[in-house]
Amino acid sequence: MTAQIGRKAPLLSVSDWVQGEPGNFDQLSDRVVLVEVFQVNCPGCFLYALPQAIDLYQRYFDHGLSVLGVATAFEDFDKNNLENLTRLLEKGEVIGETHRALNQQGKLIADRLPFNIPFPVAMDRLQKREADITQDEIALFINQRVPDFEQQTKPHQLKVWQQVEHYFQSLTYHAETFELFNLQGTPSYILVDKQGLLKDCGFGTHPDLEGKILALLQE
Template identity: 25%
Template sequence: MARQNVKAPELMVERWFNSAVPITLESLRGRPVLLHTFQMLCPGCVTHAIPQVKRIVAMFRKEDLAVVGLHTVFEHHDAMTPVSLEAFLHEYGITFPVGVDRPSENGPIPRTMATYGFRGTPSLVLIDRAGNIRHHGFGQEDDIALGFRLGMLMSETAPAQREQAEDPQHGCDADGCAAPSNG
């Protein structure tokens, strides 16, 4: 079965925490990316998704997996300002980079959230080394299944390697495909 590649849209972030410089997906090409979206007052995020992502951050090296958080506030905007988020990140011991999704002028849904079509929080996106979306989930992610997806993703060679090693026209095997980078 041919898998259709969908390129992960670039993040639209107004402010970063835990990163000295703005982060782009483009700059992460070559590494698998786990994009974790949350709201600080979302119970499912706080009790399940954030602890899960923290365990993943502790388990893998940054060079093997890039973990990026995104604060996608779509309700209670006054209650979840960057001031409150900063205290939240401190109290919950969140040390991976977290971007504040850029608010929209047209409604409560912030821009990156609207572009990706997230159904709510928590949402989780896995992006392969070539920048394609490989998983897009809403709600709780099972630990074993998420670990499995990460194992599949990390076992793929990067597109440039595949182009050297194999037929550049296909780059697929029975388990999936890695598209060439658009770099």
């Protein structure tokens, strides 16, 4: 069952805790929990989302905020994997588009990430797809992302359907936490209150995230 806002947050499904003490929502009761979901091969994650999560962790940990990182993969499985996550956390090595973008903007120091991630980080649990994608899965994917799909012309609907079908066919694995919380891409965040209720999920950059956290800390 997909996680629902306002209901008890399902536990994160991860394969390995690569850094820090393992943690999950049932172990962090009475604390607000921010989960930063990223991919190793995701420039925006390292330019914006992770620095924001680190800043929030450093300023609000003592006030009741726990931050967890989950590295996921919904594409580029040769790059977004446990090996590259381990190299990132242990040596500060970045790869692929992340390296290209940070290097282009002069963000690397000695070809390494200029900051350390201070909170626990895990690898999303990846399961190899065995069964063929169903028509219902394709329809659900489209309806969640193209709200006016039924109003489009038949040729356009067919084009979108074929694109989504091709996308699913290209996926070797599916990431359990990513799909459980119905995330739209990376960077994304998951926000859970002190009672373990799922309060928000967001995709992209969110300058209002601090305000949401402060409101939950004051509850």
